[in-house]
Amino acid sequence: MVAAAILASAPATAALSADGGVAQPARPFQFTVIGHPFRATSDENLLRRSITEANQDKPAFIVATGIKAQTEACSDRLYAQRRDILDGSPRPLVLLPAGSDWAGCRNSAGRSNAIERLNRVREVFYPDNQSLGVRRITLTRLSANVKFRSYAENAYWEQGGVLFATLNIPDNNNHYLPEAGRNSEYEDRLVANRAWLHRLFLMAQRRNMEGLVLFTDGDIKAHVDEGFSLLSGFSAKQDGYAAVRKQVRAFAEKYQGKVLLVDSQGEPKATPAITWRGNLGRLGVGGEWETVRVQPGTASLFSLKDADSP
Template identity: 35%
Template sequence: MSWRPLLKPNAERRLATPLRPFMSGRGGYAGLHVYRALACLLVLGALFGASGRSYAAQPPAPTWRYAFAVVANVVTEPGDESTLQRLVDGIGRNPQVSFVVYDGNLRGPRESCSDALFERRRGLLDASRAPVVFVPGQRDWVSCGTGGAGNYDPVERLDYLRQNFFNDANALGETPLALTRESEVSRFRPYRENARWQVGDTVFVALNAPDGNNHFLNAGGRNGEFEDRVIANGFWLEHAAEFARRRNARAIVIFMQADALPEREERPDRFAWLRFHRAPRDGYAELRRSLLKLAENFRGPIIIVHPEETKLPHGFTIDQPLRNEKGIRIANVTRVAFSLRDPLTQWLQIDADMARNAPLRVSVHDVPRHLPSLPPQQQPVMPEMPEISSMPDVTEIPGMQQAPDLNAASETGNGIGMSGTAVPPASGASQTVAPPRPLMPPPWIQQQTPATPSN
């Protein structure tokens, strides 16, 4: 039975009759406004009552905290393989490390570039508990043409590495880490070693830029391998900038084996053709121009990590040596060069915490004498970042410097010369020249004291 027949006729009339506003003053309709206000309050109260609890129950936005390890130049002779296995095991037992980057030189300077050697070294990296991203270095293929390395063809050795170390879309190691390789682009099918991945709001890039003048050959004719790879590397950096912008990433970290950034930018000599002894052609000039373009397209912090041949007091150094053709320092490009005291027992660790004013912190860790017990095996949390994110613009993050405005830089006052003294401005305009190396690290990277080995 419906409820309507139960009502009295008067009640039915009251329900069918609309509310009439009462008169206020002469012909006024103040009652209508009162009813409307009450209706709005009821609607708002219902909305907030229904959705207020849901908003309060939503968890806060996740704050990304992770760490990654970087090693290089670990193995120099066959007897070091067992120590490399212990190093990889020690890093994998650290629950804070999300992945490891082996930044070049998996072979010693006096070892042969044979297939058997590379198979053994890959087996050591595959046994890592944490994912390992391998970046080829000079000794891995460039210097394989020497007599001590077996007189191999460097290009053939590079092809061998591509087929055996970069043959799928995952990194090395027991824990899977999905990588995007440049070989997925049909135009750059051979360049499997150039990879990209993302953790949190940071985009990571692996680039094949070896030491030894980037494998530039001074012999006559077309330097095919060098010229093609320069184009591929430039495209990969440009693609990384576009990917980072679309994902609202806050930083880009680039791993390469070579030191492509000099202490200061050399200006071209107009009278070099008059000299009999010409300087060798710089094989990293195109790479630096690609990095300048990357810094212009992506205004967030760009971190370049590479090993250093010379020993460093603290195991690493942090500076900002990249300058444009006008000599202006690019403030959002930072270099982290590392040369560990004992590469067989130490690794460089970079901790990221976007909740801090200085999100990235660099430190050196030692393999403990007594390895801790293995943490429970878990799949790494690598969520797919949305195309439209609620994160603020990267240039507005507190503590993150912006790249210098080249037009505004020409209007600044006195600069600092290469000797540290003030340089008077020229007539009409002036430019800012940064002091020489060493430079203070930028505010988004903090240097930590080396950790003492734990017993």
């Protein structure tokens, strides 16, 4: 399994400790990302194996994306079954919903019940401010803000001077629907994500944090050239990622640290790599898992361990 060594750049001026001495940088640590194991199969044994193997690296925490395949039922029973699997992780596990978990769900009459199923996912997997897993970590959820009470899947936590956060941005063009009058879910979530990103970048900047890592299901393409359009031949208005991509780029340009975007859209057989655009990087993880090391206070930037090994 490929391990990515994430090396945050050292601040220009060393921080001072409470007694006036130079504070030591945070200790190195690592975390593991499980891509969407149900992108190509409904076999939950792949999820079980990924969790087991990911825990062998002894990460500080695990971030997993997706609980079911697009073809599987959107049932309460399946949701509960997958929660039990995820909750059995010995290490803390933070779940990020995938588009296949809710966006394509339909009721017995064949009508979309995506919003109802998304709300059910929130009830089952995000009932409080704790992660999943036998050992847990405390999270701060966007739902703690009364204005965005529904968005419990958006959460942040800190480790070693780095801020980590999840955003519900599914891989189906951010669940943007071209039909007129059918985008209320997309538009409401866009407002919530905009407020969330503003809060995250402001916090990272004010606390002089070395890095900010954002986990999403979809690849928003913030690391590619300005002229890129996710939907070739369509206007930016029809690109469901256009607004969030613009916002992330604008915030990243003003942020002195590194911003790493991690999504579950990596190619299954491709060698993992971090692609950079200034201080903005992207790591795509496929259906397997990747372990990422963080070494705060070092002079190096983000690098892949295999790429740098002799």
